[in-house]
Amino acid sequence: MKRVFCLFLCAISIVLSAAFIKNDCQAATPLGYGLIVEANSVLYRNPMDLDTPDNVYFFLPETYFVEVLEQVDQVFYKVRYDDIIGYVKFSAINIKDYEPVSIFPSNLFLTISGDITANVRALPDSNSDLVATLASGASAQYYNKTLGQELNSGSAYWYYIKIQNGAMTQYGYLYADYVTVQNEIIIPNDTSPKPSPSVKDPEEKLNDTFTFWTQIIIALAICIPVVFLIYLIFKPKKAA
The missing domain is CATH 2.30.30.40 (SH3 Domains)
Structure with missing residues (x-):
């Protein structure tokens, strides 16, 4: 029974260590951006195909973007436009695989x-x-x-x-x-991708490497005591 318990404890420690490293090293997935392709596209309050005043925020300016949060159904996306959360139809936007230079109009x-x-x-x-x-x-x-x-x-x-x-x-x-x-919405908007980040300098790469090895050390610090505990439990007893 002691053997099973110790092996279980060791396995849990290894899994937790691996999860710790994976979560810290995993890159965040960027959100998608939808290019507004239809003139007078509507930002809806609710995912319903009703152009009534109580379900419409305003018209979305063509050639600007919305931040796509999730797909609601086969008709609507939930999106963010500036600080407003609403819904747009699939046909109103074209989802891009990049972050644009200019997303929303500013200083309006x-x-x-x-x-x-x-x-x-x-x-x-x-x-x-x-x-x-x-x-x-x-x-x-x-x-x-x-x-x-x-x-x-x-x-x-x-x-x-x-x-x-x-x-x-x-x-x-x-x-x-x-x-x-005072400030009109400028159309067309600049729909080009945001420039890629510059290549890291050697000092930044060194910092990343240091962070990785720090995580390895933490993982070893968790696992080694468990292995030592197993050794002590199953260490052969000396003859009297």
Whole structure:
């Protein structure tokens, strides 16, 4: 019984040591990026083929990317666009095997124009819940436009925006005719791959080697006491 227990203990130690080395040495798998190939592709709130205001965030700009998180079903991917998690249809993107130089548009801001106080709504509809109000001249980050309620001016476009107020972050919609866009989304985007990392210098390679041998030493430090314990248990006893 002692022999079986000791062999089991030794096997467990070796397995744990191997797992330790494997987990530390294994490279992280990069996430995939999907090139937006269709104009007016929709970023959905839920994986449902409904283009209703309560299921649509906004239009995704063509030639930019989404970060693909997982495949939901045979129609939708779960993705990240900037800091928004949503869903896109398979047909809207082309998954690439590289990390692009430019993934999302940046520095997109708009300001409230005219002598008005603009209401930020939860949905692109003047009857939806009020999220916040922005005074004339106030600025906010925007993502892109979507279609919503057509007000008196005749436009049906609303901007999905982000309001940062200290530690509080709010999201909502602003009617397009109430704003002036300061930075337009540049199309086409640079879809080229990010340059490969430079070759490690000899000192970095030495550090990697040192790390590997450090792990080997730790593994031996775990296994050797077990082997020594087995030796002590099964060591032949001297004759009296």
